[in-house]
Amino acid sequence: MEQTIQKSLPVGGGSWVTVEVYGEPDAPGLVVVPGAMSDARGWRHVAAAVDAWPSVTVVNRRGRAPSGPLTSTYSLQTEVDDLGVILDECKGAQALFGWSYGGLIALLAANDRPLRQLIAYEPVMRPFGRHILPDLRTAEEAADWDATVEIVNRQLGGLDTAQVEALRADRQGWAELRHLSRPAHPELAALNSASLPEELARRADRVDLIIGQCNHGTAPYGTSFGDVRRRVTRAEVHVLPGQGHLAHIQAPAELGHLLNGLATAR
Template identity: 50%
Template sequence: MLLAANELSMRQVIAYEPVMKPFGELALPALETAAATANWSRSVEIALRQVACVSAEDVDYLRSDPQIWNQLCRLSTPSYAELSAINTGPQPDEFARLADRVDLIIGQNNRDKSPYGAAFENVRAKLKKSAVYEMEGQGHLAHIQAPGDLGVLINTLAGDTSSQKS
């Protein structure tokens, strides 16, 4: 949406831990193989270990909960295509030129840390104006680990017409 808002006027864009190139380039060959064989469990493992830099212990913990792991597998199906597009697509000088408002969300656990915190700050630097909201106790998987909290925040931001936070 941040790119789309360079072409289309938008009242508001809400982005959760957006990234831009270079991001996860070294994982592309392995993700391509996993996608070609529809090995979504392997795709999740690659994304978590090689892109998100999640520890082996944390991956094992996520894998131990079949509900979470199955959600991650389902969500990983476009991982290769998305990461490839991020790293090969055009890189504008600015994001969301035509957006009236941009709200960025980051998990507290990723703030000022690689890879997501660093990518987040790179995106933020390409925005003329944005508000940043931090999700306490969360990382990049708030949509899995705290979907209700993330939903409340997004609904609140979408309904909030007051001036932006900085």
């Protein structure tokens, strides 16, 4: 489906969030919450591939333009509260989908309010990425966003020197990663400082967890997925063949097809 409108919603504390809506703007549908190093634009191809709901609303979380700043009081709870504002705006949303850090935000939101369906792709929780926090803080204090992108991709994503240099060779893509990396330290710090309830998504009628086949059982994404899975005992687990953490970029049509199938399985 095609994008139809963009909305800006005040969330208090001098910040705001924007959402990009695909399909029928007033029809309840799927709400998508991207994670770190990602924004609404990065999910446009997945949104275009989804047709099982009449609308797809993609959140542009605070800290990435054109949404507002994180602010000094930022925490994981801030994200959950922001999502609550968005869900109030999208009255009657049929399903909530979160990716990575966005998956954890969505799972926590489903503790606060009843939801028909919660879907999360490789959600993460502490101690995910804790070992890179000192290096990320140093890079942030120096406003060295090249270093931030490299730290995330090498020390967390596991890319080697040649793979990082291949990313850097794409000047436009690297510039986008630099921009998206600015909230990386405070977001990862918030994730690792939050105390989580023993049960997640307890008010969701149905919970579907997705993991890429390439990450199944392997650190860091597969092991963090396992930590989350133990807190969502009612969830059904689905494996996306041939994919890793970046399926929304590398296989958006396949991910959209899987989401369509989960909708029809309700």
